[in-house]
Amino acid sequence: MHASLVSKKSKEFLALAAPLGYVAGVGRGATGFTTRSDIGPARDQNDVTDERHAPPPKKSKTEDEEEEENEDLNDANFDEFAGYGGSLFGNAPYEKDDEEADMIYESIDRRLDERRKERRELKFQEEIRKVREERPKIQQQFSDLKRKLVQVTDQEWLDIPEVGDARNRKERSIRMEQMTPLPDSILARAASVVSNATTTDVSAYGTATPAAGTSSVDLRKVGEARNTLIGIKLKQVADSVSGQTTVDPKGYLTDLQSMLPAYGGDIQDVKKARLLLKSVRDTNPGHTPAWIASARLEEVVGKVQVARNLIMKGTEACPKSEDCWLEAVRLQPPGDAAKVVVAQAVRQLPHSVKLWLKAADLEADVKAKKRVYRKALEHIPNSVKLWKTAVDLEDEDEARIMLARAVECCPQSVDMWLALAKLEPYDNAKAVLNKARQNIPNDRQIWLTAAKLEDTAGNKENVNKIIKRAIDSLNSHRVDVSREEWLADAEKCEQAGNVVTCQAIISNVIGMGVEHEDRLTVWLDDAETMSTKGSVECARAIYMHALDCFPSNERIWEEAAHFERAKGSRESLETLLQQAVVHCPKAEDLWLMGAKTKWLANDVNAARHILALAFKANPNSEKIWLAAVKLESENGHFSRARTLLKNARSSSMTARVLMKSIKLEWALGEIEEAKKLGKEAIKLYEKFDKMWMMMGQLEQVSGNQEQTRKLYNEGIKNCPNSVTLWILLARFEESSSNIIRARALLEKARLKMEKNEDLWLEAVQFERRNGNQLIASNLMAKALQHCPTSGKLWAAAIFMENRAQRKARSVDALKKCEHDAHVVLSIALLFWCDRKIQKSREWFARALKLDSDLGDTWGYLYLFEKQYGKGEILKDIEARCEKADPRHGQHWCKVSKDIANWRKDTIQILHLVAESLPPVEQL
Numbered sequence: 040m041h042a043s044l045v046s047k048k049s050k051e052f053l054a055l056a057a058p059l060g061y062v063a064g065v066g067r068g069a070t071g072f073t074t075r076s077d078i079g080p081a082r083d084q085n086d087v088t089d090e091r092h093a094p095p096p097k098k099s100k101t102e103d104e105e106e107e108e109n110e111d112l113n114d115a116n117f118d119e120f121a122g123y124g125g126s127l128f129g130n131a132p133y134e135k136d137d138e139e140a141d142m143i144y145e146s147i148d149r150r151l152d153e154r155r156k157e158r159r160e161l162k163f164q165e166e167i168r169k170v171r172e173e174r175p176k177i178q179q180q181f182s183d184l185k186r187k188l189v190q191v192t193d194q195e196w197l198d199i200p201e202v203g204d205a206r207n208r209k210e211r212s213i214r215m216e217q218m219t220p221l222p223d224s225i226l227a228r229a230a231s232v233v234s235n236a237t238t239t240d241v242s243a244y245g246t247a248t249p250a251a252g253t254s255s256v257d258l259r260k261v262g263e264a265r266n267t268l269i270g271i272k273l274k275q276v277a278d279s280v281s282g283q284t285t286v287d288p289k290g291y292l293t294d295l296q297s298m299l300p301a302y303g304g305d306i307q308d309v310k311k312a313r314l315l316l317k318s319v320r321d322t323n324p325g326h327t328p329a330w331i332a333s334a335r336l337e338e339v340v341g342k343v344q345v346a347r348n349l350i351m352k353g354t355e356a357c358p359k360s361e362d363c364w365l366e367a368v369r370l371q372p373p374g375d376a377a378k379v380v381v382a383q384a385v386r387q388l389p390h391s392v393k394l395w396l397k398a399a400d401l402e403a404d405v406k407a408k409k410r411v412y413r414k415a416l417e418h419i420p421n422s423v424k425l426w427k428t429a430v431d432l433e434d435e436d437e438a439r440i441m442l443a444r445a446v447e448c449c450p451q452s453v454d455m456w457l458a459l460a461k462l463e464p465y466d467n468a469k470a471v472l473n474k475a476r477q478n479i480p481n482d483r484q485i486w487l488t489a490a491k492l493e494d495t496a497g498n499k500e501n502v503n504k505i506i507k508r509a510i511d512s513l514n515s516h517r518v519d520v521s522r523e524e525w526l527a528d529a530e531k532c533e534q535a536g537n538v539v540t541c542q543a544i545i546s547n548v549i550g551m552g553v554e555h556e557d558r559l560t561v562w563l564d565d566a567e568t569m570s571t572k573g574s575v576e577c578a579r580a581i582y583m584h585a586l587d588c589f590p591s592n593e594r595i596w597e598e599a600a601h602f603e604r605a606k607g608s609r610e611s612l613e614t615l616l617q618q619a620v621v622h623c624p625k626a627e628d629l630w631l632m633g634a635k636t637k638w639l640a641n642d643v644n645a646a647r648h649i650l651a652l653a654f655k656a657n658p659n660s661e662k663i664w665l666a667a668v669k670l671e672s673e674n675g676h677f678s679r680a681r682t683l684l685k686n687a688r689s690s691s692m693t694a695r696v697l698m699k700s701i702k703l704e705w706a707l708g709e710i711e712e713a714k715k716l717g718k719e720a721i722k723l724y725e726k727f728d729k730m731w732m733m734m735g736q737l738e739q740v741s742g743n744q745e746q747t748r749k750l751y752n753e754g755i756k757n758c759p760n761s762v763t764l765w766i767l768l769a770r771f772e773e774s775s776s777n778i779i780r781a782r783a784l785l786e787k788a789r790l791k792m793e794k795n796e797d798l799w800l801e802a803v804q805f806e807r808r809n810g811n812q813l814i815a816s817n818l819m820a821k822a823l824q825h826c827p828t829s830g831k832l833w834a835a836a837i838f839m840e841n842r843a844q845r846k847a848r849s850v851d852a853l854k855k856c857e858h859d860a861h862v863v864l865s866i867a868l869l870f871w872c873d874r875k876i877q878k879s880r881e882w883f884a885r886a887l888k889l890d891s892d893l894g895d896t897w898g899y900l901y902l903f904e905k906q907y908g909k910g911e912i913l914k915d916i917e918a919r920c921e922k923a924d925p926r927h928g929q930h931w932c933k934v935s936k937d938i939a940n941w942r943k944d945t946i947q948i949l950h951l952v953a954e955s956l957p958p959v960e961q962l
Contacts, residue, residue: 200322309340320356327353327360334366346370351380358387361394368397377401389418392425399428408432420448426455435462446471450478457488465496481516483509487528487540494539506543522551526565526577533576545580559589563598575606593626600632612636624656631666643674659691665699673942677707694724701733706941713737728754728761735767747771759791766801778809796822796829803835815839830859837865838962845869860890868899871959876907891923894931898952905953921945930956 171179313336319329330353337346350367357363364384371377381398388394395415399408412429419425426445430438442459449455456475460468472489479485486509493501513520525548532541553561562585569578582599589595596619603612616633623629630653637645650670653663664687671680684700697720704713717734724730731754738747751768758764765788772781785802792798799822806815819839822832833852840848849869852862867882883900886893897920904912924945925931934940934951943951 198323200318309336312336324356327357327363330357330363331366334370338370343370354383354387361388361391364388364391364394365397368394368401373401392419392422395419395425396428405432423449423452423455426452430458438462446474453479453482453484456485460488460492465492468492476512480512481518483513483518483520483528486512487532490540490543491532491535491537494537499539502539503543503546506540506547510547522548522553525551526569529577529580530569530572530574533574538576541576542580542583545577546584549581549584559585559592559595563595566598566602570602570606578602578606590622593623593629596623596626596629600629604632609636609640620652620656627653627657627660627662630656631662634666634670638670643670646670661687661691661693661695664691664696668699668703672703677703692723694720694727694730697724698727698729698733701730701737702938702941705733705737706938710737710741725757728758728764731758731761731764732767735771739771744771744775762788762792762795762797765798769801769805773805773808781805793825796826796831799826799829800831800835803832803839807839828856830856830861833859834861834865837862837869842872858889860886860893860896863889864893864896864899868959868962871903872962879903887919887923892925892927894925894928894935894948894952895956896928897923897925897949898928898930898956901949902953902956917946917949920949 313333316329316333316336319326320333323329330350334346334350334353337343337349347367347370350363350370353363354360354367364380364387368377368381368384371380378398378401381394381401384394385391385398392415395411395418399411399415402408402411409429409432412425412432415425416422416429426441426449430441430445433441439459439462442455442462445455446452446459453475456471456479460471460475463471469489469492472485472492475485476489486505490502490505490509493499493505525544529541529544529548532538532544549562549565550558562581566578566581566585569575569581579602582595582602585595586592586599596615600612600615600619603615613633613636616629616636619626619629620633630649634646634649634653637643637649647667647670650663650667653660654667657663664683668680668683668687671677671683680703684696684703687696688700697716701713701716701720704710704716714734714737717730717737720727720730721734731750735747735750735754738750748768748771751764751771754761754764755768765784769781769784769788772778772784782802782805785798785805789795789798789802799818803815803818803822806812806818816839819832819836822829823836826832830852833856837845837848837852846869849862849866852865856862863882863886867879867886870876870879870882880903883896883903886896887900890896897916901913901916901920904916921944926935931948931952934955935948940948940951
């Protein structure tokens with residue numbers, strides 16, 4: 040069988056050559072292999088392909104497709120305005136006309152570049168200059184020091200110390216770091232140690248054998264044992280045979296602790312600094328800062344005695360250095376040692392003011408201080424500081440003598456002259472100030488002191504002369520004193536009580552540097568500024584000077600009268616008004632202010648007399664007629680008031696005169712007479728809305744509903760833009776149970792005046808009164824859209840929210856109208872509801888500061904302080920309210936305009952308003 044296998048016949052094709060294109064293993068999917076020396080396929084490129092499915096032939100690309108492929112469509116190449124970048128005609132042929140166009144554009148670019156070249160170069164140079172200023176070169180930083188090197192002599196150059204090596208010997212000797220591996224036994228022993236802060240392994244140093252029972256020592260216990268041992272030794276010393284000891288056993292350990300240096304820095308830094316300073320002292324022993332720095336270094340590290348020794352050596356090396364002696368005195372302990380050092384110092388430097396002052400400070404006795412100062416003045420008689428300190432220690436008589444000597448030694452010291460003039464009597468003081476002006480002619484304080492002296496002596500005529508001479512003298516010596524400085528001096532004179540001097544300064548300098556056309560405006564602004572600062576006399580002097588220059592100007596008289604009413608007395612106001620009506624007889628307001636002043640002083644006859652004079656100067660004046668009627672009616676003389684009104688109607692039948700006539704008859708109960716006058720007034724003044732209001736209210740009081748409705752409707756036809764008429768008519772319909780008609784009237788009014796806050800507020804309150812809370816909320820939202828900055832609407836919107844949401848609503852209100860008194864009042868009421876008393880009081884004050892004419896704020900504040908305040912606070916509120924005389928406010932007007940309260944004063948109205956306000960809990 041074996042033989043048959045050996046003799047088997049081989050395949051015939053094995054001896055034949057391979058056919059063309061044959062590759063071994065193609066049937067199995069093989070395509071050849073590569074070797075290191077032949078990278079690539081195992082067959083040539085010209086071999087016949089063996090793929091059964093050949094790839095499709097590639098389609099030739101057109102020129103447009105090639106351009107699309109070459110186009111750069113990246114986002115970085117895209118511009119929102121110009122689109123993708125690149126040339127639009129980049130592939131077009133470049134012809135001769137293109138070349139000519141490019142040449143023309145290049146010539147234009149060159150021309151434009153030449154025009155901007157100078158500006159661009161200047162801008163570039165400016166940028167370079169700024170950069171060099173911000174970041175100068177090191178060479179530029181030291182240029183000034185290099186220039187100073189020219190002044191350095193050869194000896195000074197040789198005295199510069201050489202730069203030594205500040206490193207220690209170990210740092211200078213560089214060694215190769217040796218690394219020695221530790222055996223495992225040491226690592227294992229270290230790992231077995233439990234405490235790593237208070238114990239240490241002693242076996243590592245060869246002091247213990249491996250057979251020892253323990254391998255660590257507690258360092259804390261060692262320290263405690265050392266303290267115990269020292270305590271035992273101290274007891275033995277204390278219990279000596281002689282019975283006496285010089286050792287304090289209790290304070291010894293404390294002294295040891297106090298001997299530790301207080302410096303907490305690196306000791307190597309101290310050594311380096313000490314070495315460097317020693318080098319400076321050795322090379323230049325006359326350099327004072329080196330000695331001072333060395334002493335302070337030793338003081339910092341706790342070596343005070345070394346510092347003293349060093350600074351004393353410094354005084355020997357620099358005996359003429361004031362700073363060195365002062366440092367030596369400072370380092371000495373207080374007592375005789377410091378006095379000895381300062382004595383040596385003044386012997387070396389007898390003309391040093393600081394050393395003499397230091398010597399006087401070291402003395403505890405006043406007599407010794409005086410002795411030191413007098414000794415110092417013998418050496419330095421021209422020292423102002425020494426004279427001042429010496430004079431402060433003396434009594435009045437001795438001070439006068441010393442100041443007389445001081446002004447001889449220091450004739451240019453203004454303070455010395457003024458102090459001497461203050462101590463001298465009147466005649467001697469005048470002589471002293473005259474000498475002072477001769478020695479110092481360019482100082483205005485001497486002139487002002489002379490004016491104050493005459494003012495105090497009662498010589499008011501000389502004060503104005505002195506101020507004029509002062510201004511002329513200072514101008515002749517070319518001393519520039521501004522107008523503001525003179526006004527500041529006037530304020531100081533007023534504070535010192537020299538009113539005449541203040542007035543003289545104002546009258547002489549108020550026109551300084553002011554244009555002729557601007558005098559009135561500038562002077563009134565100055566007067567208001569002075570009044571705000573509290574300088575009453577300065578403001579009054581400015582008003583008086585302005586009235587002297589403009590005697591017939593009604594505005595100045597009115598502002599001066601308001602100033603006197605606020606800051607002055609009743610007598611000064613009456614005097615001013617008497618002068619005012621003489622210069623301005625046609626000024627009705629000035630006459631009325633004078634009459635009111637007399638009336639408030641309970642002098643009714645004088646007020647009548649003033650009004651009679653006003654009638655003569657201003658016949659048929661409506662204001663004067665009405666003021667006379669008010670004077671008579673307020674004092675209960677109704678027949679006189681009626682007569683005056685009748686005369687007024689016959690001479691000047693104005694709308695206000697008719698309205699006051701109707702109101703007086705209504706208040707006195709004469710309804711029919713009031714209606715009669717009202718009908719007459721309507722015929723004459725049908726466009727005057729207040730006439731229709733009063734007639735409608737008269738008919739409503741009489742119970743004539745149809746006539747009331749008719750009058751209100753006619754009033755709206757004649758006065759379609761009168762908001763109050765629309766509201767009165769709507770309220771009348773509401774009171775008559777015509778809810779739908781009232782709502783329609785309010786909507787009609789809002790269509791005519793959609794930006795009016797009062798109409799929107801009335802509509803919201805109307806819906807709330809009738810229980811329509813949802814409609815009211817919607818109306819409020821629309822109202823805030825039409826009137827987003829209305830304080831009344833925002834204040835009402837705050838209390839329409841739930842209690843938890845009111846705070847957020849108040850924040851929105853403050854953002855929209857921060858400086859509105861209604862919003863601020865509502866926030867004060869919110870704090871009141873939360874029982875935050877102090878905050879509520881602060882917001883009430885803020886509301887009054889914003890608008891003191893809002894009567895509702897006064898009413899709520901009075902009610903608030905009545906609940907949480909004291910009686911004195913209530914009286915203060917009444918006085919302030921009477922002074923403010925409020926006229927507006929929903930609750931205030933409802934009470935004050937009630938015909939039953941027509942004779943009540945402001946305080947009575949305040950009480951009634953506070954009683955009529957709803958409780959805060961119900962808001």
